[in-house]
Amino acid sequence: MTHFTEQLKNSLEKGFIDKHHHHVSPFKPELLMNEKHKRQDVLTSLLDELKGCQSFLFSVAFITEAGLATLKSTLSDLHDKGIRGKIMTSTYQYFNQPKVFKELLKLKNVDIRISEVEAFHSKGYIFQHEEYYSLIVGSSNLTSGALKTNYEWNLKLTSHENGEIVGHFLDQFEEMWSVSVPLTLEWISAYKRSYRPVFGERVAEFPDSYGVNRLKEALQVEPNSMQLAALSGIEAVRAHGNTRALVVSATGTGKTYLAAFDVRRYRPKRMLFVVHREQILQKAKNDFHRVIGGDESDFGILSGSSRAMGARYVFATIQTISKQETLDQFNRDAFDYVLIDESHRAGAVTYQRIIEHFTPQFLLGMTATPERSDGYDLFKLFDYNIAYEIRLQEALEEDMLCPFHYFGVTDLEVSGNQVEFDVFTQLVSEERVERIIEKIDYYGFSGERLCGLMFCSSKREAKRLSEELNHRGFRTCALTGDDSQEKRRVEVTNLEEGRLDYILTVDIFNEGIDIPSINQVVMLRQTESSIIFIQQLGRGLRKHSSKQYVTVIDFIANYKNNYLIPIALSGDRSQNKDSIRRKVIDRSYISGTSTINFEAIAKERIYESINQAKLTDLKVLKEAYHNLKNRLGRPPMLSDFVEHYSMDPIVIGTKKGHYGAFLNIVEPDLPDLPSIHSKVLLMVTQELLSGKRVHEALLMQLLLEQESLNKQDFIHRLREQGIRSDQATIHSLENVLSLNFFKDADRLKYGGHALISWEGEVYRFSSHMHSLLKDEWFTQLFKDVLTASLARGQRYDQTKPLTRLEKYTRKDACRLLNWDKEEQSTIYGYKIKHQTCPIFVTYHKGEDVEASVNYGDSFINPEVFHWYTRSRRTTKSEEVRKIIEAQEREIDIHLFVKKNDDEGGDFYYLGEVKPDRESVQDTTMLNQDGQELSVVTMNLLLQERVDQQIYDYLHEQTH
Structure with a gap:
C-alpha cells in the first residue's frame, strides 16, 4: 500500500465513518465555505489545487470578469510550466457577459467550450495530480463573490485515479465537452448580437452595475457607516472640551462628505476648507452644497482668479490662502471652523502659516497617511485627539x-x-x-x-x-x-x-x-x-x-x-521579516x-x-518609535507596540539587548539601569518576549500580584486558560527560571541568579529578584516585557509545545520540547533527546556548503519529505535505528524546514513525521575530496499535509 493510499483510507475513515478517527487526514472530505472570521474562502482552496495540479477541468455555468481575474496570475504561471486545462461554460440565462468570453480567449493554456445544453447549471472543478484527482463540487460559480464572500457550500473530495466516482465525473465532463462548441471570436460576435441581459440578476450579482446605489445617493445624502462612527468620534472630542481633532481614513472612504456632515451638524458662522490641489476644489464645494444646502452664493472658491473671500464657506488651495497678502485680508477669528484636507502635509511652512494665523473654534484634520518620515508630529498638532481611524483593510x-x-x-x-x-x-x-x-x-x-x-x-x-x-x-x-x-x-x-x-x-x-x-x-x-x-x-x-x-x-x-509592496498592501508595520x-x-x-x-x-x-532589507537598522526603528510616540503623546512601551499593531516588540525590544537600553538611546533623560538589573531584563527579553511559551511570563506576572503561588493553583490557572500543564512542561519552566537550563556563559550573561524559588509546592520570586524589584523603573520595564510576551503569545497554540507553520530556532526547540539543557550547538541537523527528535533542514543550501553535508533533502509532495541522515551512518547505526523505530520506541520526530540561510536561524515547524520503513535504504555521497561516505535516506511521512502556499514557497528555487 502506498503512502497516498494509506492516507486516503484514513481520510475516508474520518470523513465518512468515524469523525473521532485519530489519524490526521490530509485528504479528508471538506466542506468549503467563505468564512470571513476564519479568514477562509473557496478561492484559496481552488488556487492551492491549481498550483499543485498536472491538469484541470472546470465545468461552471456562470463566469464573471472579476471571478476570472482571481485566477489569471496563477494560470499565467501554469502556462509557463506547460500545464494546460479546460473550461466549459454556458449561455444560461444570458448571465455571462460577452466581454468575459473575450477575457477567456486570453488564456493561452486553457481550451474553452460553450455548452449548448438547455439549463446548463453545473459548478465543478477537477484537478489531476500524480496519483489522484481532487474534486470541488457545489454551489460556487466562477465569480468573485462565490469564491470569496457569498454563503456557499462546496464539497472537496479526493479520489485515487482508479476510483469510480472520479471516473463518473471525467466521463460526464468528456461527454459534455464533445458536444460543446469551441469558443472563437466569431462565436462571441454572434453571442453579442443575441445577448439579452436579465436586469434583476445583473443587479443581484453586481449591486451597483446599473447605478442603483448612485440613484439612491442622488435622492438622499446620508452618512455611511464609517461617517456615522467618525461623526460620533468628532462629537465626543468636542464634548470633552477639545478644539482640535484628526480623522485618519483610507482614500476613497468619503472624507469630504464626512467633513460636510460635521459642518452641517456644527453650523459654523464661517468655514474654511484648505486643500492641496486645485483639481478637487470644485467637487468639494459641490459636495458641501449638496449636504448643507442653502444658497449657492454661500459657497466660494479661493484659488487662482477666483476670489470668493467673503463667502460663508470658503474652499481654498494652500498655495493661495498661505500667501501673506491673502492672509492679511482675513481677521484671525474670521472662521470658526477650519478643515485641513491631506493634513499629513501640515508640517510644511505654508500650512503652519495659516494654522498660526487663524484661531477657529474647531480645527479638523483629515488624512489617509498620518505617519511621517520627516519627524513632524502631526498628532501633536491636533492635540493627540484621533476622532476616528479606518485603514485600507477595514475600509474594504x-x-x-x-x-x-x-x-x-x-x-x-x-x-x-x-x-x-x-x-x-x-x-x-x-x-x-x-x-x-x-x-x-x-x-x-x-x-x-x-x-x-x-x-x-x-x-x-x-x-x-x-x-x-x-x-x-x-x-x-x-x-x-x-x-x-x-x-x-x-x-x-x-x-x-x-x-x-x-x-x-x-x-x-x-x-x-x-x-x-x-x-x-x-x-x-x-x-x-x-x-x-x-x-x-x-x-x-x-x-x-x-x-x-x-x-x-x-x-x-x-x-x-x-x-x-507587501508592507503597503497589508499595512504590516511590524518590521519583522518573517x-x-x-x-x-x-x-x-x-x-x-x-x-x-x-x-x-x-x-x-x-x-x-x-x-x-535592513528593517532593523537603528534609524528605521527610531522612526517607527517616534511615529508611535507622536500618536500616543508619550514614550511607548513594548505593550503599546502590540496594542497599536505597530512594530513587533521582538524587533525593537531585542535591538540593543533589551528595551531599556534602546530607550536610553532615544530618550536620554530616562534612567540607566544598573548592570544587575539590566542582565535580568536581558534574560526575560531574549528568552520570553517571543511568547512562544507563555508559562514563564504568566507565572511571574502572577507573582507580581501576590507574594507566593501554590504550584497546584498555578496549574489550575493554566488549565482555566486552556494552556497545557503537564509535569514535563512545569519542570522545564522551573529549569528556565532558575537558569539551570542555560549554558554557563548564558547564565553569567543573565546575572547568574535564579528569578524564582520554590519550597515544596510554593513559588516565590527569589531574594535576588525581590531586591531588583525595589527599583521602580526596572519594575516597569520588567512588567512590560511580561505583558508584551503574553499578548504576543496569543498567536501560538499554547495547548501544544509547538505550533505548526510558526518559526522556531534550535534553541527554541530545546526549551519547548522540555529538554533539561540548552544543546542547540550540538543538534546540527537532528538530535534524539528526551524521547524527542527535532530535525532541521535548510531546503536550498548555499553554494559554499561542504559536499559532505549538502544532502538532497526535498519534498516528494506536500505529504512526504525525502530526508538524509548524517554522513558515515548506516541502517545499523544506533541513532538511525532509533529514528526508524521511532513509533515502537515512542520517540516523537519533529520536522523544521527553512528555505535558505537568508532567513536566519528560524525554521518553519511542519509538524510531526514518521519514517516510511519501506523507503529506508543505505546509500553513499561524495565529500569535497571525492571520497564516498555512507548515509541513510528515507521518506518522512508528515502527520499533517503542508499548506500549499508554504510548500510552494519552500519548494520553489529562487531565481
Missing part, C-alpha cells in the same frame, strides 16, 4: 471601497551598476513596451471602456512611453509637474469622457485628484514608499457605476525596495472580493528584497 471589509485585483508582474531586470541613460533606454525599449501592452491586455479592466492611470519613474519615461503607446493604437497623454492646472483639468476630462485610454504621470496624481471611473492602475516605477504606494493604489478605489473592480498591475523589477514574508506567502488578509496575486518570478524578487 466594510465595503466602502471598490474591490481591487492586484497583480505583481515581472518587469525587466535592472542592473545596480547601470548608468541612468542605460536604465532609461531599457525602460522605453520596444521589448518593455510590448511587455507592458501584453500585461495590461491580459489582466484587463472592469467595464465597457478602459480608463487608466500609469505611474512612471520619470518625466522622460512618461513622455516617451506615451508616444510609444500612441504609435501602437492607444490614446494616451503624459502629465507632469511641468503642466499647467488647466492642462491637467482638460486631460482628466478627456480621460473621464473616453477620449483618452491612459494618463501617464510621475507623482502629481498621488493625491488631491478624484477620478472615480479609473478602472486600471499601472505602476511602472519602483516602490520607494509604502505611503506613496497606497496613495497611487487609492486612485482606483473610489466606487463608480461603470466598474465592479479596479485592476492594479505592478511591474516588479529587481529593486531593493520591493519589500515595501511577518512580512508571510504577507507574500499567504494573502488571505485582504478583505472582501479583492485579491492579491504575484507572478512567480515577481514573487521571488520580493522574497529576495525582504531577505536583503
